[in-house]
Amino acid sequence: MGTKEVMPQLKKGLWKPEEDLILKKYVETYGEGKWATVSHRAGLMRGGKSCRLRWKNYLRPNIKLGGMSEDEKDLIIRLHKLLGNRWSLIAGRLPGRTDNEVKNYWNTHLNKKCPRGERTRRIDPNNNRNKTPLPRSEPIHSENKKNSSNGGLTKEEDNGSTTVSHSWIEDMKSFFSDIKSPLPMYSEPFFYNDEILMPMMDNYVLFEAFGTNEDQTFQEGMLPPRL
DNA sequence: AATGGAGGCAACCGCACAGCG
């Protein structure tokens, strides 16, 4: 971009009620998407990302505001144990809650309560996500992108040539061995495609979260589909 | 009443990925 356009100074910081109103009205009229142009078209001096975040986390319909219920807290703890810092996935199981809210709640309330081993695992700075990406996954409620023809695998993984030494696979393996629920263990490494596994994960997550399979949501002996 | 530390939370940042031209 040689001739860089002089961008007007974008506004930062807390959103004012009038800005919320403008954004809300705009999205209700024109729909979500094209966030980069929203600020300009709506007359907001905000970045597209800022608009998107504000809408997603606070202005969207069906957002549940206010404190977490005991059930929600419990569910977050259980889901975090299962899924780690995959806030969007966790938030996807909590109707009306957003990833940001869940993440903040975890960091401020729950992280400190949990015993050491269960606390948030920080990403190793020498081994960041570029190198060992977690598989992208779709929150169930998701208004997300019409996902990935490859179901969340990276290109590398998709071409089938990847070694399976990804740390998240190790995580999944240790996670599966950590709990005594009747999930079959894979003795050999496998490609974890959580889009495909999601139906099973859902049952499993529910099973693990609610501690019961009375309703047979999680069926003993259930095998994830072979890829 | 003043102030400083801690906690909570909203928002920003940087990166990855998908889609498109």
Add this chain to the structure above:
DNA sequence: ACGCTGTGCGGTTGCCTCCAT
């Protein structure tokens, strides 16, 4: 094949409020 754009995600920052002193 490549670059650009739009979007999603997780980590981090910084402001605000509360409370103890």
